[in-house]
Amino acid sequence: MSIAAQPRLGFPDLGIGVGLRTAHYREILDGWPAMAWFEVLTDNYLQTEGRPLMVLDAIAARYPVVLHGVGLSIGSTDPLDVAYVRGVAALQARVGARWVSDHLCWTGVLGRNSHDLLPMPLTDAALDHVVGRVQAVQDVLGQPLVLENPSTYVGFRADTWHEADFLAELSHRSGCGLLLDVNNVYVSSRNHGWNPSDYLDRLPLDRVVQIHVAGHTDLGTHCIDTHIGPVVEPVWALLREAWRLGARASILLEWDAEIPSFATVAAEARLAVNALGRA
Amino acid sequence: MSTTSGPLAEEGGNTELLATERVSASRVAPLQATRTRTRQGAAAPLPLAELQAWFFEAVSAPGTLPAGLRSLRTATGVPVEAVLTGGPALSARDRLGVYHFAYRARLIDALADDFPAVRYAMGAPAFARFADRVITRHPSRTPNLNRYGAVFVEALSTPSRLPHRAFLLDLARLEWALVEAIHAPPPPRLDPAELGRIPPEGWGELRFVPNPALRILASRWPVNRYLSAWRREQEPTLPARERSATVVYRVDFTLWRMDLSPMTHGLLQALLDGESLGSALAPLEGRAGADRVMEWFSAWVRGGFFARLA
Numbered sequence: 231m232s233i234a235a236q237p238r239l240g241f242p243d244l245g246i247g248v249g250l251r252t253a254h255y256r257e258i259l260d261g262w263p264a265m266a267w268f269e270v271l272t273d274n275y276l277q278t279e280g281r282p283l284m285v286l287d288a289i290a291a292r293y294p295v296v297l298h299g300v301g302l303s304i305g306s307t308d309p310l311d312v313a314y315v316r317g318v319a320a321l322q323a324r325v326g327a328r329w330v331s332d333h334l335c336w337t338g339v340l341g342r343n344s345h346d347l348l349p350m351p352l353t354d355a356a357l358d359h360v361v362g363r364v365q366a367v368q369d370v371l372g373q374p375l376v377l378e379n380p381s382t383y384v385g386f387r388a389d390t391w392h393e394a395d396f397l398a399e400l401s402h403r404s405g406c407g408l409l410l411d412v413n414n415v416y417v418s419s420r421n422h423g424w425n426p427s428d429y430l431d432r433l434p435l436d437r438v439v440q441i442h443v444a445g446h447t448d449l450g451t452h453c454i455d456t457h458i459g460p461v462v463e464p465v466w467a468l469l470r471e472a473w474r475l476g477a478r479a480s481i482l483l484e485w486d487a488e489i490p491s492f493a494t495v496a497a498e499a500r501l502a503v504n505a506l507g508r509a
Numbered sequence: 510m511s512t513t514s515g516p517l518a519e520e521g522g523n524t525e526l527l528a529t530e531r532v533s534a535s536r537v538a539p540l541q542a543t544r545t546r547t548r549q550g551a552a553a554p555l556p557l558a559e560l561q562a563w564f565f566e567a568v569s570a571p572g573t574l575p576a577g578l579r580s581l582r583t584a585t586g587v588p589v590e591a592v593l594t595g596g597p598a599l600s601a602r603d604r605l606g607v608y609h610f611a612y613r614a615r616l617i618d619a620l621a622d623d624f625p626a627v628r629y630a631m632g633a634p635a636f637a638r639f640a641d642r643v644i645t646r647h648p649s650r651t652p653n654l655n656r657y658g659a660v661f662v663e664a665l666s667t668p669s670r671l672p673h674r675a676f677l678l679d680l681a682r683l684e685w686a687l688v689e690a691i692h693a694p695p696p697p698r699l700d701p702a703e704l705g706r707i708p709p710e711g712w713g714e715l716r717f718v719p720n721p722a723l724r725i726l727a728s729r730w731p732v733n734r735y736l737s738a739w740r741r742e743q744e745p746t747l748p749a750r751e752r753s754a755t756v757v758y759r760v761d762f763t764l765w766r767m768d769l770s771p772m773t774h775g776l777l778q779a780l781l782d783g784e785s786l787g788s789a790l791a792p793l794e795g796r797a798g799a800d801r802v803m804e805w806f807s808a809w810v811r812g813g814f815f816a817r818l819a
Contacts, residue, residue, distance in 0.1 A: 259762075273653040279694035280722070281762055301652030307558035314652050339561040342648045344568060344612050345619075348561075355557050383607040385594040388554035421604075423597040451598035454607070 237478065238439045239374050239407045241329050244294050244480040248499045251485070254492040255285050262292060263492060269440075269482045270327070272299035276317050283324075290325035296440070296480075297327040298409075302367070303343075304377065305336035305350040310363050315370045322371070329439060331376035331409045334360070334397060349382040352391040357399060364404035376439045377401075378409035381417040381446075381455035393418070394432035401437045408433065410477055411442035412468040413461070413484075417453040426468055435477040443469055443502060444484040457486035460498055466505040473506050555592065563587060567605055571645045574602065574609045616644045616657070623658035623688055626739045627681045630673070630747065639664070639671065655692055658685055673747060679728040683736060683766070686724035686757040690764050693722030699815040701807075713787030716819035717780050723758045723814055725769070725778060733768050754778075760813055772797060773805055783819070 233240045245266035250258075252274075257263065268289060275282050289295065299318060303311070322330055335347040350356050367375050379397055391399070401408055410433065419426040443466070445459035461483070469481070483499035555563060563585060570577020582588055593601035617640045621628050628636040640661070647660040662685050665671075665678040699717065707715065726732065731748050733755040738745035754774035757766045769777060772793060779789035790802065809815065 274655075277651070277653055277655045278692040280690070280692040281759065281764075282691070284695065284762060303652070307561050311652060336561060337652070338649075339558070339565050341650050342565065342569070343650060343652060344565065344608075345615055345649060345654060346568075346608060346611050348564065348568070348608065351554075351557065351560060353554070353557070359557060383596075384601065384604040385596070386554075386560070387592060387594055388560070389594075421596055421599075452596065452604075452607070 233374070234405060237436055238480075239405075239437060241376075241407065241439045242480075243478065244296075244328065246481045246499050246502050247294075247483075248495050249298070249482060249484045249486070250286075250289065250295070251489055251495075253489045254495070257492040258289060259285065263496065265293060265496060267294040267296070267480065267482075269298045269484075270295050270325070272297040272318055272321065272330070272332075273301045275321055276301070276314070286325055290327075295325055295327050297322055297325075297330045298378075299330070299332040300345070300347065301337060301343075302332035303335070303337040304332060304363050304367070304375075305334065305348075305356065305360050306339055307336075307359070308339055308341065310366055312366075312370070315367050319370050319372075329373065329376050329407070330371055331378055331407075331440065333378045333380045334393075334400070335380050347380045349380065349384055349386075350396075351386040352389040352393055352396045353386075354390065357391070357396060357403075360400055361404045364400065364406045368405065374405055374407045374439075376407040376409050378411050378442065379414050379418070381411075381414040381421075381453075383421055383452065383454075385422055392424075392429075392432060394429045398432060398434050401434060407439035408437050409440045409442060410435070410438045410472060410479070411444070412472055413442060413444040413446055413465045414455060415468055416465050417446050417455045420448075420453045427471060430468070430472050430475055430477075433477075435472065435475050438472070438477040438479045441469065441472065441477060441479050441481045442484055443481065444486075457484045458488055461501065466501070469502065469505055555587070560592065563592065564608075568608045568612045569648065570609065571641070574606050577609070578602070578605075613641060613644060616649065616654075617641065619654045619657060620644075620661050624661060624681055624684045626684060626736050627677055629739055630677060630680060630735075655688075658688055661685075676730045676732070676747065679726065679730055680732045680735065683726050683728075683732045683755060683757070686726055687764055687766070689724065690722045690757050690759045693759065695761070696720040696722055696813060697816045698813040699810055699817050701810050703818065704810065713785060713790075715786045716783055717786075717815040718817050718819050719781045720758060720813050720816050723756065723781070725754060725756050725774070725781065727754045727774065728752070733766055736766075756814075758812055758814060765812070776802075776805070777809065777814070780815075 247265060247267035247269060250268040250270050270286060275286055297318065301314060318330055333347050334350055336350065337346060337348060338344050364375055379393065397408060400406060415426050415429050418424065419429060443461045444457045445461055447454045447456045447458060481502050483495065485495050566581050567577060570581065578589055589601050589605060593605060595601045596604055617637055620640045621636065631639065643661055643664045649657050662681050665674060665681050729750050729752060731751045731753045733753060735745050735748055754769040755766055756769055756777065775792060776789050
């Protein structure tokens with residue numbers, strides 16, 4: 231069976247994990263708590279040769295890890311930062327990360343970086359552009375790149391694709407996997423007036439390698455993907471729906487603001503078991 | 510002990526969570542929905558590269574978004590509504606405002622993570638204003654923010670009318686030294702046994718290669734004491750002038766900072782500058798006994814101050 235035809239592109243189902251955060255280093259290193267796997271923010275471990283890598287080495291020796299980046303800028307019209315991609319590949323090799331993910335976005339242009347996940351216009355030209363760059367990244371990684379649906383706050387007049395269709399076509403043409411962030415589906419659906427169930431229906435869920443759940447901030451007029459607080463019920467419902475539709479993949483909880491103890495974050499992640507009735 | 514105070518462990522350090530996906534909830538912009546008239550864009554869509562350049566200019570525009578958009582409209586002739594759509598509850602401008610707010614908030618937060626004591630000393634509003642100017646003059650040009658704080662130190666080192674700039678600069682240098690020590694590679698450490706194999710008559714000619722993660726900060730203010738007081742939530746006020754020297758270093762996972770007396774500062778600085786041990790000790794003749802010098806030196810070797818013999 232070809233990689234493309236295998237569930238999750240042949241990547242393993244790691245179970246339910248949490249994002250590795252600096253605030254939890256001490257609790258993890260001192261107690262080695264039970265956790266199926268960690269997602270590591272790639273960019274925190276690049277451009278450093280010091281303590282962050284020492285901590286990551288220790289954790290990767292005991293737990294499965296995957297790399298999740300915010301700096302690839304796969305949609306930028308600046309030249310692909312090959313040195314960055316090679317740095318990611320080297321980090322993956324160093325810690326044995328099962329896969330590498332980033333976002334369908336761009337972070338900067340003309341040499342400047344916003345450090346934000348800026349929205350892609352959903353056009354044919356943008357699709358062609360991203361497909362070529364994903365393939366270039368995969369040539370360096372030697373495996374499919376995994377791209378996440380972002381939270382977005384604007385739409386472009388030039389858009390001719392629904393975001394879910396854009397991702398489906400991108401995955402089909404480039405061979406990349408998908409990281410389905412059901413919180414982002416919820417947030418973007420609120421911000422754009424989409425139907426989140428329709429969004430899930432449009433995605434090739436057999437190509438979903440990983441799922442994110444997280445909290446967000448609801449401002450009434452719009453939602454911001456802050457990764458704060460517990461996961462809200464509508465997002466758990468989307469997780470259940472995605473699972474029922476066939477997105478049987480590793481699940482990860484992200485918590486990035488007002489981060490509580492590791493035990494609290496781990497307990498929140500375990501709620502996915504209840505949500506899915508999954509052991 | 511040789512030093513004016515013992516080493517202090519830095520729990521955590523400052524900057525290891527700079528790459529986050531999202532602006533924190535506490536930094537979510539309060540939006541006041543604008544009532545701009547929506548004009549349908551009649552012009553052809555911008556090519557992707559031009560669109561991204563336009564979007565970045567809008568998002569990174571200094572000052573308020575409306576002012577930035579007016580400048581951008583003047584420069585490009587492209588109105589927001591020709592590029593972006595409104596949403597169920599927000600206009601295109603308000604939606605763009607989410608990104609405009611997040612751009613500066615994220616970078617200011619990153620600098621505040623690196624320089625928390627400087628932020629306290631300046632006061633949060635003044636810090637934000639200064640950081641905002643730094644961000645405008647020095648936009649980030651790398652994929653991550655681990656090294657971005659260097660531009661903040663550079664900006665403080667530029668003469669300006671900023672109150673207490675010289676003190677703030679030294680405090681920033683101390684905080685930045687901690688960041689650099691976090692990210693420095695694990696250094697090779699001089700093996701004390703290697704020293705033990707040197708005959709006493711050969712010690713005077715010894716020279717040492719310093720640990721690349723080690724920094725000495727000399728200041729006209731007691732910046733390390735100020736930093737310690739701030740860490741202990743003692744709400745320090747701006748200190749009076751008093752010369753100080755602080756060494757910053759890392760041993761495995763732990764960062765340390767330690768005040769140096771004038772005598773130990775002079776000796777250590779001379780050794781780090783490549784002087785032989787005999788030459789570095791010469792100014793201490795008659796001021797420090799051999800036992801004291803050996804005590805200092807042993808502590809420095811244990812602390813990994815030296816990578817190897819030169």
